[in-house]
Amino acid sequence: MKRLTVQQFLQEKQNTEQTDSRSLDESVLNIISGVKKEGDSALVHFTEKFDGIRLNQIAVSENEFLEAEKAVGSQFNAALQKARQNITAFHAGQKEQSWFINQMGGITLGQKVTPIERVGVYIPGGKASYPSSVMMNVIPAQLAGVKEIVLTTPPQPDGKISPYVLAAAKEAGVDKVYKVGGAQAIAALAYGTETISRVFKIVGPGNAYVARAKKWVYGDVAIDMIAGPSEICIIADETAEPYFVAADLLSQAEHDEQARPLLITTSRHIAETVQNDISNQIDQLERKTIARQSLEQNGRIILADTLPEAFDTANTIAPEHLQLMIRDPFENLPNITNAGAIFLGNYSPEPLGDYLAGPNHTLPTGGTATFSSPLGVYDFVKKSSVIHYPNDALNHVSEDIISLANAEGLTAHANSIQIRKDEDDA
Amino acid sequence: MKRLTVQQFLQEKQNTEQTDSRSLDESVLNIISGVKKEGDSALVHFTEKFDGIRLNQIAVSENEFLEAEKAVGSQFNAALQKARQNITAFHAGQKEQSWFINQMGGITLGQKVTPIERVGVYIPGGKASYPSSVMMNVIPAQLAGVKEIVLTTPPQPDGKISPYVLAAAKEAGVDKVYKVGGAQAIAALAYGTETISRVFKIVGPGNAYVARAKKWVYGDVAIDMIAGPSEICIIADETAEPYFVAADLLSQAEHDEQARPLLITTSRHIAETVQNDISNQIDQLERKTIARQSLEQNGRIILADTLPEAFDTANTIAPEHLQLMIRDPFENLPNITNAGAIFLGNYSPEPLGDYLAGPNHTLPTGGTATFSSPLGVYDFVKKSSVIHYPNDALNHVSEDIISLANAEGLTAHANSIQIRKDEDDA
Incomplete structure (x- = not known):
């Protein structure tokens, strides 16, 4: 390990330039547009190309879940349940409530908290398997009240998914697991295919392709972060x-x-x-x-x-x-x-x-x-503001709103207030 | 206005395809790399090119603030103060606290909330002026405890900034205002120039160039959203x-x-x-x-x-x-x-x-x-998890951690736990 003073370290940090990712972008964008156009058949094509396996079925079957449960052994299962309990206990503290305030004159303002409806979790595959990432990504979504949680992960060369990952998915309560990885999985989650319904948020770690694909679909769908x-x-x-x-x-x-x-x-x-x-x-x-x-x-x-x-x-x-x-x-x-x-x-x-x-x-x-923050329950909800003014309360602030709207040159905004005032004055 | 049934509307919605933005990307990326390389002089160059004015000074002077305050008039100022009070009252309800929980065996877990240190607010210019956007973007950042809030907005053809915008910036407590707009402003906020220090988050509305530039810098810096x-x-x-x-x-x-x-x-x-x-x-x-x-x-x-x-x-x-x-x-x-x-x-x-x-x-x-959610105080803080286990508490869960680490093939992770257990057993 290189040894440095603080000054030397800060100097070195400043000199580190980010790498150019344009060539990576080219192939990621091709994969995304392929999946958008061809759906499932693009998923089969890219999985054969990158993972070396031709899929007969994209979704993991009930039978595969049962096999996995048997394969992992009781010590792992016990540890998984302990992890689940601890993760649940901590994340329960992150739950947010809708709230309302009442102001003078019958005014109600509020912040309504609603879960995101459908969420996709990406779990890396390859040589390693990450059951812990399954738990860490799925449990906060569950606590938030997400209705449908699906998981995608690349298949092993034998066409199967790690039993540890499947056991964790079952334990955490995932609705569906799909054997798709890489940028093609991110595209499927963002835009949907015949088999995979589009989700509103994609979370989970991944390699450079996955990270870059997440950056590209960001905006059309929410993402947790671009992990390095x-x-x-x-x-x-x-x-x-x-x-x-x-x-x-x-x-x-x-x-x-x-x-x-x-x-x-x-x-x-x-x-x-x-x-x-x-x-x-x-x-x-x-x-x-x-x-x-x-x-x-x-x-x-x-x-x-x-x-x-x-x-x-x-x-x-x-x-x-x-x-x-x-x-x-x-x-x-x-x-x-x-x-x-x-x-x-x-x-x-x-x-x-x-x-x-x-x-x-x-x-x-x-x-x-x-x-930015650790992944949490707050990542799986969104807020809506709520505004209620009665007639009199609106009249009371009409002049202020009209003055601000006029300063911005937005006279139709001013008019929306003015006609209510006129009706009241009449 | 076209009149439709729900069925017809949903059909029309599905057929609406997103426009391709590759040509826009080309010019936005050129602007970003120009600002990264040339700093202030790129800002002067692009401002002359796009806003038709050659800047002598990028930062708004104290004198310009004083002129603006006089120009806007007392009715506007009163309305602005009323807006400020109401915005502050509502957003105060969004403030988050750090919290800690103690578990059996001397365990402490927590979530520490810290403000983002430096934030940049983008305010559109052109024909309209948006003092309300200044208030809406700056006040939540203030309440979150952000130390430094800077604002960029394109100059008018006479090289000035709308007095309404400046008055609002003053009222809201902005630290610095810069006369830069477009993708070049986003690049300056994300990567810094001689005059403008880089920020950690960029918020505020903007045109297609601004939105696209925000998508590109996203990841290097946080953004509020890509607004349509x-x-x-x-x-x-x-x-x-x-x-x-x-x-x-x-x-x-x-x-x-x-x-x-x-x-x-x-x-x-x-x-x-x-x-x-x-x-x-x-x-x-x-x-x-x-x-x-x-x-x-x-x-x-x-x-x-x-x-x-x-x-x-x-x-x-x-x-x-x-x-x-x-x-x-x-x-x-x-x-x-x-x-x-x-x-x-x-x-x-x-x-x-x-x-x-x-x-x-x-x-x-x-x-x-x-x-996603309305902009709020929660957008200007981030969280850190806090974990403390005493020796005995760690021993109590050692086997579970080792089992999970081994399932993932991460033996150095297992070893980090094992050596602490060995020391204790010895």
């Missing part, structure tokens, strides 16, 4: 356990080569010990090749002079995951302004949040925690 | 006052030629009378040419057999503004699931909400009320 590589930032002072810090950086690094494990520390001793501990631990990992590449390319150890400087640096990074392995983590919470999830102390490592603690693991990446 | 033409949908039964209905449809139609005034009625009498009343009222309007074109191209009177059919049709349209001019508007509120703002009764016309009632007038257009 996963990141962790650990702030450690001399009270941190370096062996834990090393393990947590490695757990981030194993995701993929683009994953970003960052350590900000005020202690030169921690910086050195963590680096040694990483070397000791990495060889025992199954995904050590990936982890090594992630650490070399994107791993950074940043030496800060003081904790306030460490907090400022973290706020500039706005990391997806932030672990505070410092003496007084609670006391320093007000100093953190930009982070997706904040883990406090030596015994709250990121995997606890990834799977089980309850808060969502779908988090803003790539610095977008400066402006 | 303004719409009204009025549901009227035989208790509606047709003269009011006509005036309200006209107030929508005067916005621009693309504006969509829709009436759904269960009464053939209302359908006919409204059409006559429109003919009678339209000639007295300043913007009658625009209004006539909007009504002819996009105006529709839809005859529904029953009120439930009218509600279903409105929910399918998911209109920006929905007026319920029916016998029991409150009782029927639960039947409305998709709408930006809902206006109840004969004396709550859309202009009341546009200017003064308090709820926001920045609303989802083009059917996006199926998945």
